[in-house]
Amino acid sequence: MLAETIFSAVSAAGLGIAAVTAYRKRFLAATRIAAYSLVPIGLVLTGAVEWAVDTAFSPTAWLGFGLLGGAWLLFMSTRAVERRRGGTRKERRAATKAAQREAVAPAASAPSLGPGSAGQSKAAQPKAKPKAAGSGDDFSDIEAILKKHGI
Template sequence: MIAETVCSAVSAAGLGIAAITAYRKRFLAATRLAAYSLVPVALVMTGVVGWLADTAFSMKAWVGFGVLGVAWLLLVTTRAVERRTGGTRKERKAAKAAQREGVAPGASAPSLGQGARPAAQPVQPKAAAPREDFSDIEAILKKHGI
């Protein structure tokens, strides 16, 4: 009952301010104020204010909000711990197994047997690579003062 009275008083005050604003020839602002002023009365008429008032003064509702808060806190905590440790146990085991297996597990085994190895090729030293000419790049850099 008190909530409905307060909402009605707020709406009446807002409509009064809108009327004064319209008297001052600021019709757009007056219309906007009138729209905002009608919202509390509309909430009273739809029953939202009564429902909120009943919820605000209900011990059962506050306990429910507390339980929701605890659930949210538990979810956030588990996500933070999961990120810090690198995932769940299953994910860590799968990652370790993938590391052990490698890309091609049988690639290190000889493909021909022991007796069929080809003779080792003598290693020849590589010729020195010809030095590239960077004179044009140096000229561009000098041109720009670098």
């Protein structure tokens, strides 16, 4: 009963402000204010205020809201873990297969060996020698970078 009275008073005050605004020849703003001020009385007439008051003071309603919040937290945590892992198992398996198919050639990441190599044509550049398996030359790229910088 008290909520309905307050909502009706708010609605009447809003309509009064809309009338003053229309008197000042600001009809668009007056129409908008009138629309906002009719919402509280509409809520009273539909019974939404009584429902909201009953819900606010109902322990079972709050238990239901708590369960919905808990379900939402569980759902969001599983989504976060799934994103951190890189998707579902099926998506990860597809990504691994795609990465294996598109493997980068070993010579594609070889550093340039000197200041003149950028201006040379492809024919004048020395070709990279293929490495023998287990040759023990694992640090050749690092040595080339250090030599390039004079270290």
